Amino acid sequence: MKKCISVVSFLLITLLFLNIFSIDTSFSAPADSSYQDGYSEGLFDGAEEAEIDMEEGNRKNYIRAIPSENEIVRIYGIKNESKSYISSFIDGYENGFKYGYEKTYRYIDDDKDQDKVVTAEYGSVFGKLMGEVYGYRDYYEGKSNRWRDAIPSNTIITSMFNLRKETIEYRTSFNKLFREQFEIGYEEGHRRANFEPIRISFEQGIQDGQYFGGIMGSTFGKKDFYDGKVSNWEANLPSDNIIVMDYSLKNDSEEYLKGFLTEFKRSFEENYNETYRKSNVELFTLTFETGYLHGMEIGNSRGTYLAQIDLILGQKNNSLRHKSSNYEITYEYKLYLENEKYREGFISGYNEGFLKSYLSTYQEENASKSYEKIVTDQIPISGGNVSSLDSRISLKVEKGTYYNDIIVSLEKLNDIHGNYLNDSNLTKASDIYTIIVYNPTYQLDKTKEIELSFEYYGPKNGGIYEYTNNSWVYLPSKLEENRIVSYISPGLLNTSSGTYAVFLDKNFKNINDIRGHWAKDEINTFLRRGITELFYDNTFRPNVPITRGQLLGLLNRTYKWNLNGLDENIKALERLSDYDKIGSYKTLTAYSIKQGYIVPYPDNLFRIDSQVTYNQVNNIMKKITGNSDFSWENVANSMMYNKDTRSKSYSSMDNAITRAEALYMLYLLNK
Numbered sequence: 089m090k091k092c093i094s095v096v097s098f099l100l101i102t103l104l105f106l107n108i109f110s111i112d113t114s115f116s117a118p119a120d121s122s123y124q125d126g127y128s129e130g131l132f133d134g135a136e137e138a139e140i141d142m143e144e145g146n147r148k149n150y151i152r153a154i155p156s157e158n159e160i161v162r163i164y165g166i167k168n169e170s171k172s173y174i175s176s177f178i179d180g181y182e183n184g185f186k187y188g189y190e191k192t193y194r195y196i197d198d199d200k201d202q203d204k205v206v207t208a209e210y211g212s213v214f215g216k217l218m219g220e221v222y223g224y225r226d227y228y229e230g231k232s233n234r235w236r237d238a239i240p241s242n243t244i245i246t247s248m249f250n251l252r253k254e255t256i257e258y259r260t261s262f263n264k265l266f267r268e269q270f271e272i273g274y275e276e277g278h279r280r281a282n283f284e285p286i287r288i289s290f291e292q293g294i295q296d297g298q299y300f301g302g303i304m305g306s307t308f309g310k311k312d313f314y315d316g317k318v319s320n321w322e323a324n325l326p327s328d329n330i331i332v333m334d335y336s337l338k339n340d341s342e343e344y345l346k347g348f349l350t351e352f353k354r355s356f357e358e359n360y361n362e363t364y365r366k367s368n369v370e371l372f373t374l375t376f377e378t379g380y381l382h383g384m385e386i387g388n389s390r391g392t393y394l395a396q397i398d399l400i401l402g403q404k405n406n407s408l409r410h411k412s413s414n415y416e417i418t419y420e421y422k423l424y425l426e427n428e429k430y431r432e433g434f435i436s437g438y439n440e441g442f443l444k445s446y447l448s449t450y451q452e453e454n455a456s457k458s459y460e461k462i463v464t465d466q467i468p469i470s471g472g473n474v475s476s477l478d479s480r481i482s483l484k485v486e487k488g489t490y491y492n493d494i495i496v497s498l499e500k501l502n503d504i505h506g507n508y509l510n511d512s513n514l515t516k517a518s519d520i521y522t523i524i525v526y527n528p529t530y531q532l533d534k535t536k537e538i539e540l541s542f543e544y545y546g547p548k549n550g551g552i553y554e555y556t557n558n559s560w561v562y563l564p565s566k567l568e569e570n571r572i573v574s575y576i577s578p579g580l581l582n583t584s585s586g587t588y589a590v591f592l593d594k595n596f597k598n599i600n601d602i603r604g605h606w607a608k609d610e611i612n613t614f615l616r617r618g619i620t621e622l623f624y625d626n627t628f629r630p631n632v633p634i635t636r637g638q639l640l641g642l643l644n645r646t647y648k649w650n651l652n653g654l655d656e657n658i659k660a661l662e663r664l665s666d667y668d669k670i671g672s673y674k675t676l677t678a679y680s681i682k683q684g685y686i687v688p689y690p691d692n693l694f695r696i697d698s699q700v701t702y703n704q705v706n707n708i709m710k711k712i713t714g715n716s717d718f719s720w721e722n723v724a725n726s727m728m729y730n731k732d733t734r735s736k737s738y739s740s741m742d743n744a745i746t747r748a749e750a751l752y753m754l755y756l757l758n759k
Contacts, residue, residue, distance in 0.1 A: 126180030134188025211265030219273025235274035293347025301355035309363030379433030387441025518590035549596030630748035
């Protein structure tokens with residue numbers, strides 16, 4: 089038994105080297121080489137493990153004997169190779185191991201005693217194996233497929249397998265089966281050596297051509313669509329020569345090149361057409377969906393406040409009362425300027441959003457006990473006042489503010505759970521009110537303001553606040569006899585409600601150097617909103633020119649810059665000649681340079697403490713607002729006509745802007 093196994097192993101090892109030679113002469117890609125490396129090692133190990141199992145009487149089971157993938161990597165020391173090499177090596181090893189194991193163990197009867205051998209079978213197995221080996225050998229030596237010229241003589245076979253000690257019958261049977269199977273194995277080996285590498289090369293070329301052709305076809309399909317070109321994949325398909333040159337196919341086998349070119353062109357055409365058509369569908373879908381979302385948002389808003397108005401006026405739950413026709417929606421929201429798909433999506437979303445929000449708002453608020461209605465009144469175009477029954481809150485509308493009669497509702501919120509009191513620096517000094525204005529035509533004069541006042545007898549640190557984005561925002565407020573007053577834009581109450589209350593600011597400070605100053609209200613507003621700060625001596629110094637560093641701080645708090653991830657930019661500041669003078673402004677300086685808002689001077693100085701001119705502010709704000717039409721002149725005109733103050737920019741745009749002027753500019757831009 090052991091002698092027979094050794095002969096099988098010898099033949100398999102011989103076949104192994106022929107396989108290595110055959111594949112190495114047919115492939116040039118690293119992936120093929122790694123596969124063959126693994127296959128060779130696996131073939132040898134598989135034959136060896138089968139021999140061990142046969143000697144030890146183990147049942148045939150190559151899965152039990154084969155090493156795991158991690159063991160293969162460790163045993164053959166390929167951990168540091170590329171992922172593609174390791175994967176290909178393991179695939180080759182597993183296939184080779186199975187083949188070597190099965191070939192060695194093929195003719196052992198698992199259900200019989202291992203020492204019992206069917207004599208006739210040995211001639212078959214050895215003949216088949218040797219035929220395969222000789223077939224491979226002859227092919228790579230350039231010989232024709234002639235098994236009769238290759239088969240050993242009976243004398244050599246007898247000597248090779250020590251058959252002289254066997255009976256005549258055994259020897260005859262062995263030689264007969266050997267010759268029959270040698271012919272089969274020889275032709276199989278010769279043909280496999282001829283066709284298998286060609287097949288593998290062609291298949292690999294097809295696979296790679298499909299991948300790269302698909303990528304390029306998709307790219308050109310999308311490009312042509314968005315360039316407005318007609319779908320024409322043939323105009324974009326590279327020539328065979330260009331494909332061969334771009335993908336270095338000259339150095340590969342003919343079979344690989346043919347497979348690559350064939351599948352590249354087919355995949356290019358398929359993916360070009362698919363991507364071109366998909367881009368077309370996506371564009372129309374996106375346009376419709378964008379319109380739908382915009383319409384849904386506006387419909388929701390209108391449905392909500394119209395349901396609230398109907399509740400206030402005692403009208404029945406009937407959304408159809410307010411339903412607009414498609415024509416009305418189109419012209420009310422200027423949809424005739426949009427394309428057809430956007431218009432269709434907008435109208436669809438508007439109608440759905442309006443209906444759902446109207447019904448849900450009406451039903452929920454009608455059943456809710458959290459609101460207490462105070463008063464609802466109509467104000468004519470000539471203007472008028474609306475006050476609560478106890479006069480705690482009042483709204484005064486100047487004549488001509490709205491171009492038609494409006495309905496105003498004042499509602500007091502029963503905030504029994506304190507959901508609106510989320511700022512520890514504020515002390516509640518009034519009830520919380522929601523103001524709703526119903527303006528059926530939406531037309532108004534944006535230059536006018538509505539006077540909002542609360543009954544008030546408290547200290548100077550009181551102020552009117554608006555609830556916005558889950559926080560209270562201070563509105564410029566004035567103390568009058570028994571009341572506190574603020575002015576709000578009518579546009580804020582044109583299509584939605586507003587929530588207001590009076591609070592005491594615990595951090596309020598009297599600032600002596602802004603008393604009587606033209607920008608006092610704006611400075612106080614930014615101080616109470618936490619946007620600007622005082623100097624150490626509790627002064628603001630409104631008429632002092634603002635420095636580059638102070639302007640950066642003001643811009644940061646106004647626009648809430650995201651200052652994360654600036655480590656490298658801060659490190660780069662060390663190249664500035666006056667780096668040591670930047671001090672606590674390093675992060676803001678790094679951010680402004682990164683965004684291109686404020687950059688160093690040509691002499692490599694940043695000059696954090698230098699004054700800022702009107703010209704410089706003009707350029708900075710164009711970049712920050714993204715509005716190329718921004719002009720400091722508009723701010724200066726507002727100062728002149730609304731504050732009776734003449735800016736020094738009228739004399740020269742190279743004069744320095746003051747702290748008060750810079751703050752006033754940002755107040756106007758972010759009212």
